[in-house]
Amino acid sequence: MKGPLFYSKILLFGEYGIIKNSKGLSIPYNFYNGALKTAKELDTKATDSNKSLLKLATYLSENQKPDLVVFNTDKLLADIAAGMYFDSSIPQGYGVGSSGALVAAIYDKYAENKITILENLTRDKLLKLKQIFAYVESFFHGNSSGLDPLNSYLSLPILIHSKDNVETAGIPSQKQHENKGAVFLLDSGIVGETAPMVNIFMEKMKQDGFRNMLKNKFVKHTDACVDDFLSGNVTSLFSNIKQLSRTVLDHFKPMIPSQFHALWKHGIETNDYYLKLCGSGGGGYILGFTEDFGKAQKALKDYKLEVVYHF
Incomplete structure (x- = not known):
């Protein structure tokens, strides 16, 4: 027995900034997906998933929010007891929404009076x-915007104007043959954890200097990147991504694995590529932008790259 597929996502712009009302842009990434399945015999991975689902189901039954959403937790618990698990190719701790896809699948199957x-x-x-998904996903991260599951559930690009203003968005169609520009994922080879990174960010937010930098630099460049990307203004986009990449290197160092600091700086100095966080950082994927993917490949020849969008 197998349910519908839910895809991974990539937050192109807005990591951390959306906590403080910057714009954001999230797109589905169909390379990875997951679905709820049931089997009589479970292997180790499926058994781990089944146990994790039981913890989530227990959390939902003990922390009900009937004014927001009602889940059929009896059916959910019965299905888990019958061997249900989340069969997923989405890497965990990589910033591409593994828990988001699971939350979308649970809502789709077990929410009563669901929004379709x-x-x-x-x-x-x-x-x-978004509120429902934030409530469910907070089980995994302690704090969630609800954006990852929303993207996975709708399988559409999501434009975030602010915390209380989101809409589905059309993004410029990809130009695979004419241009060399690309957005790509760089595999850090390290599993990241969201909660510790968010905690570091929240601690930093207690400092006046950091808050000012966030507003005057980070959010400013993030918003400009979103506008440039959606309007197809590639020249301005790369100028703003360079500024954003530099700001992240200067002020978000704990979120960048130390062995990537020099590589990050090299991209800014050579303009061969610009790196930014993919999700909360600390490992997983690093997001890259380049006007010439051939040049970026050469400069990053020791790393595994995956193209997610062509300019």
Whole structure:
């Protein structure tokens, strides 16, 4: 028995900034996906997933929010007891929404009076979905914007204007043959954990200097990147990504694995590529932007790269 597929996502812009009301842009990434399945015999990975689902189901039954959403936890618990697990190719701790896809699958199957992807998705409905998903995903991270599951559930690009204003977005179509520019993922080879990174960020937010930098540099460049990307203004986009990459290197060093600091700096100095965080950082994937993927490949020849979007 197998449920529908839910895809991974990539937050192109907005990591950390969306906590403080910057713009953000998240796109589905169909390379990875997951689905709820049931089997009588479970291997080690499926057994781990089944145990994790039991913890989530227990959390939902003990922390109900009936004004927001009602889950059929009896059915969920019965299905888990019958051998249900989340069969997923989405790497965990890599910033591409492994828990988001699971949350979307649970909502899709067990929420009562659910908002479906076929209806007219008004701003109010999108916000309600985002709130529901934030509540469920907080089980995994302690703090969630709800954005990853929203992206996975809808399988559409999501534009975040602010915490209370999200909409589905059209992104410029990819130019695979004409241009050399690309957005790519660089595999750090390290599993990252969201909660410790978010805790570091929240501690830093207690400092006036950091808060000012976030508002005057980080959010400013993030918002400009979102606008440039959506309008297809590639020249301005790369100018702003360079500034954003530099700001992250200067002020978010704990979120960048130390062995990548020099590589990050090299990209800014040579303009061959610019790196930024993919999700909360600390490992997993690092997001790269380049105007010439051939040059970036050469400079990053020791690393595994995956193209996710062509300019």
